[in-house]
Amino acid sequence: MLKRDTIVMPADPDDPEDGDVTAEGLERGLRARTIRKIRSKLGLTQVEFAERFCVPVGTLRDWEQARVTPPDFAVAYIRVIGQHPDIVEQAIAPAAA
16 A cells, blocks of 8 residues: 555544545645645735745645645745745846846
């Protein structure tokens, strides 16, 4: 059995809408929460965050809604944004002509 198939939380038998949670699903959910919390802490909408930090808004939505697992480098980038948003914004700004 692969890690992504390993059940870490079985479905609640009393809840017909509940499902098993795999290790991969749990990791994806935790990463989604981290990204959402950082964006919220900065007081930005998804669109504002995406535009300010050059992240495609559809990608950000997929990450926050745990539809897609963000890669490690993306989570690291978001964490740096959370700690130093102005420095990141300055670093990615286009060079003055």
